[in-house]
Amino acid sequence: MAFQNYRWGTAGIGGMFGLSMTITLFFPSFDFRSAESTWVGLDKSMSNGRTIGFSYEDPTVTGQGKPLTVILNKDPKTGATIDPPVRAYVYRPGTPFASPLNHPDNLGPTVKRLSIDKGKIDQAVKAQGAVFTINHADVNGEEWAYAENASVTRGWTVDAALSTAGDANTKYVGRGKSIYIHEGCWWCHTLLPEHTQDWQVFGTPPYLGDFNGEMPTAFGSDRKAPDILHVASRNSSREWMMMHFFNPRLVQPNSIMPRFDYLWGRVDVNGNPIDFSTWRKEYTAYRKGERPYPPEVPEYARNAEIRALIDWVLTSLK
Amino acid sequence: MLFKYLFAKNEDIPAGSATIFFGFSSILWFIVGTGLGSFNAAKLAFPDFVTGVEMFAFGHMRQVHVLAVILGWISMAFAMTMMYMTPALGNTKLWSEKLGLWTAFLWNVGLGTGLTLLWCGITSGREYSDLIWPVDLVVIFGVLLPLGINVWMTIAQRRTQGIYITNWFFGACIFMLITTFLVGNSPELFNLTGLTEAYLTFWFAHNVLGLWITPVAAGIAYYVLPKLTGNPLYSHRIGHLHFWSIIAFYSTPASHHLLSAPLPEWLKSFASVEGVLILIPAVAFVANILLTMKGRWSMFVENVETKFTITGVLLAIPLNMQGGFQQTRAINWYIHGTGWIVAHAHLALLGMSSFLEVAAVYFGLQQMMRRKLYSLALANVHYWFFIIGFCTYWISMTIAGLIQGAGKIYEVPYIDVVIAEHPYMIARWVGGTMVFTGNMIWLYNMYMTAREGTLVPKGRYAHELAYER
Ligand code: HEM
Numbered sequence: 001m002a003f004q005n006y007r008w009g010t011a012g013i014g015g016m017f018g019l020s021m022t023i024t025l026f027f028p029s030f031d032f033r034s035a036e037s038t039w040v041g042l043d044k045s046m047s048n049g050r051t052i053g054f055s056y057e058d059p060t061v062t063g064q065g066k067p068l069t070v071i072l073n074k075d076p077k078t079g080a081t082i083d084p085p086v087r088a089y090v091y092r093p094g095t096p097f098a099s100p101l102n103h104p105d106n107l108g109p110t111v112k113r114l115s116i117d118k119g120k121i122d123q124a125v126k127a128q129g130a131v132f133t134i135n136h137a138d139v140n141g142e143e144w145a146y147a148e149n150a151s152v153t154r155g156w157t158v159d160a161a162l163s164t165a166g167d168a169n170t171k172y173v174g175r176g177k178s179i180y181i182h183e184g185c186w187w188c189h190t191l192l193p194e195h196t197q198d199w200q201v202f203g204t205p206p207y208l209g210d211f212n213g214e215m216p217t218a219f220g221s222d223r224k225a226p227d228i229l230h231v232a233s234r235n236s237s238r239e240w241m242m243m244h245f246f247n248p249r250l251v252q253p254n255s256i257m258p259r260f261d262y263l264w265g266r267v268d269v270n271g272n273p274i275d276f277s278t279w280r281k282e283y284t285a286y287r288k289g290e291r292p293y294p295p296e297v298p299e300y301a302r303n304a305e306i307r308a309l310i311d312w313v314l315t316s317l318k
Numbered sequence: 319m320l321f322k323y324l325f326a327k328n329e330d331i332p333a334g335s336a337t338i339f340f341g342f343s344s345i346l347w348f349i350v351g352t353g354l355g356s357f358n359a360a361k362l363a364f365p366d367f368v369t370g371v372e373m374f375a376f377g378h379m380r381q382v383h384v385l386a387v388i389l390g391w392i393s394m395a396f397a398m399t400m401m402y403m404t405p406a407l408g409n410t411k412l413w414s415e416k417l418g419l420w421t422a423f424l425w426n427v428g429l430g431t432g433l434t435l436l437w438c439g440i441t442s443g444r445e446y447s448d449l450i451w452p453v454d455l456v457v458i459f460g461v462l463l464p465l466g467i468n469v470w471m472t473i474a475q476r477r478t479q480g481i482y483i484t485n486w487f488f489g490a491c492i493f494m495l496i497t498t499f500l501v502g503n504s505p506e507l508f509n510l511t512g513l514t515e516a517y518l519t520f521w522f523a524h525n526v527l528g529l530w531i532t533p534v535a536a537g538i539a540y541y542v543l544p545k546l547t548g549n550p551l552y553s554h555r556i557g558h559l560h561f562w563s564i565i566a567f568y569s570t571p572a573s574h575h576l577l578s579a580p581l582p583e584w585l586k587s588f589a590s591v592e593g594v595l596i597l598i599p600a601v602a603f604v605a606n607i608l609l610t611m612k613g614r615w616s617m618f619v620e621n622v623e624t625k626f627t628i629t630g631v632l633l634a635i636p637l638n639m640q641g642g643f644q645q646t647r648a649i650n651w652y653i654h655g656t657g658w659i660v661a662h663a664h665l666a667l668l669g670m671s672s673f674l675e676v677a678a679v680y681f682g683l684q685q686m687m688r689r690k691l692y693s694l695a696l697a698n699v700h701y702w703f704f705i706i707g708f709c710t711y712w713i714s715m716t717i718a719g720l721i722q723g724a725g726k727i728y729e730v731p732y733i734d735v736v737i738a739e740h741p742y743m744i745a746r747w748v749g750g751t752m753v754f755t756g757n758m759i760w761l762y763n764m765y766m767t768a769r770e771g772t773l774v775p776k777g778r779y780a781h782e783l784a785y786e787r
Binding site: 006009010012013016017020021023024025027028029031032035041045050051052053054059060061062099100106181182183184185186187188190192194195196197198200201205206207208210211212213214215216217218219220221222223224225226248249252254255256257258259260261262276280 | 361362363365366369370371372375376377378380381438439440441442443444445450451473481486489490493494497501505506509510511512513514515516517518519520521562565566569570572573575578579580581582585588651654655656657659660722726727729731732733736737743
């Protein structure tokens, strides 16, 4: 029997597996490399920072070392009104840059050229921090989005950008995405409306360039709950989100979503301790019909994890 | 009890120690894994069951269940079978019993650490490769590579001329698994992003399932069944058709998991076609094993290891029929991301694969401890709990998946789907809990076997002896 000759056998295994890896890994890598980043891709990767998930800067996956997304309606340098408001991504000194800012190849050939020639992203220095934004340019009659280092092109400094935006317009998007991963929301929700259906309710499926620079993509494989890629365009109410996360059964009696009340932390917005056990007792009484109303959901503290999560849902999932 | 051998001289360690260490570890992980599964199932049926505690939130527990059963139960059972089948098939001794013991020890410690971290939410956020990269490196270099070296060296040292099909599977699959781990985790090591990362995640997931869990399980059946029945394997040529077509076809269709993501169209079409070709190894395997049973079908009823093995092989039929066709675009759009897939995953892992491994662990532990199974009755109870529990799980989740699929294409409000699925979620929980209960009975049975099982005389097989109880 020819196959009993193990030298041929081992060579055969190596060869076949090598061929299979060539077809399934090497060939597609050309397609992946030529994907041009869209506005969505730029927005996601710049607000997520270098990587979500375990990393040097964030070993506990709780959102340390992430940039801040700010909504600016005034120019931080000149004070001139900006209408409509723009998003900017504030990297405080030492915050690791998003992967496409370090490796512009991840943006795709055209966007890379624009981001370096016009956007000057190669001039940003991690130790000094930088403010990035997304701009648009015309290439052969088509509109392209590219990343811009606003610290160089417009003189926006980190401090000026943060103080212009103020707390209300500072969104902890990167930290919120970390919590999405940390809490395993993606075991129930997907971030991927499908091509074949889903358009009416869940919205447009993502485009090819929507993922450039995102890590991990975590769009989920298993749906036990609505797709939330565009949830903020269906429902943008912060109060609804608050009640829903504290106890989904407050707004949707048949929901199987877990309660995420522990993301509120120990204290509420005024620094008073949150009394979860009393809240639960009152809630049980309400479910039994002994109370006409459910108890109030506490207002979360400014730096609570739930704030970052809701910021991410309402800012990023449009 | 086996820890004392970790620092003994290799020659002083009794043959079979590594098998026994791996065997009992795998049963323990099986109990942990199915226990977590049943806990998760309870949470999906009754969301306010143990609520508001971060550590017991569904999103923290689900991946721990999946990896505990895949890397703890299934893979350790594989290692256990390798520790006794590879030498037996080469008519030799295990290359290093001590390395085997250390592998088992490190595996338990590494997996325990990795899963604890995952449980705390410290994850890479990538499905199936959720373990963070330092733990991945421990798995690759502390566990898989030593296991591979032990198996490859034992094969090289064999005192038979040819290499039996089981050993081809073992040797090749460990090699491909190590490669898959290295390549599949490269996004974490080198911060690869975007679609590359998404694709590599599922390339990893697909290959772990297709180049490790199903083929090694099949390789095990190729050993266990001829041993039990005394019939030679029906056809070595068909066995090799199976082996080579696994390597050629099973390693390519990774992107059929991502048919709705914006991957290159050629890649998706290629994957769908290659995916259907998976039916070749599947049919070869099932036919080969069932024909080996010729004249021995009474053992399906009488002998509990045969019962497990044949059940596993019969479950491979619906498994591969589903697998081959559900990944074509014509069908995938309906069932993608629904409970159907969960049912299919459990058909592969809890059905086909686990049944084959349970048989091999029963067989190998008796063989290596030289003790006859303590109680046939308990083993049969285990079997029936397992099969009824599994079928309940599978059928209820398949129905739930079809409901979800219909809800998806008609775009009904999602909450109505959640309500409609509720009874099936309860059924799944009941079924899963039966499997879990059966496993505890199994552990007790194996523990009593180690202590009180009838001694098996040299040169005999445990299954040849009559039961005393
Ligand atoms: C050896 C036995 C088992 C193996 C190998 C196994 C494997 C898996 C795998 C691979 C998944 C992921 C499925 C997917 O994403 O498509 C999963 C999910 C799950 N398993 Fe298991 N499982 C086993 C036993 C059990 C048992 C006994 C239960 C108890 C009910 C259970 C309950 C679950 C639940 C609730 C999920 C989550 C499903 C979902 O996300 O909808 N599993 N398991």
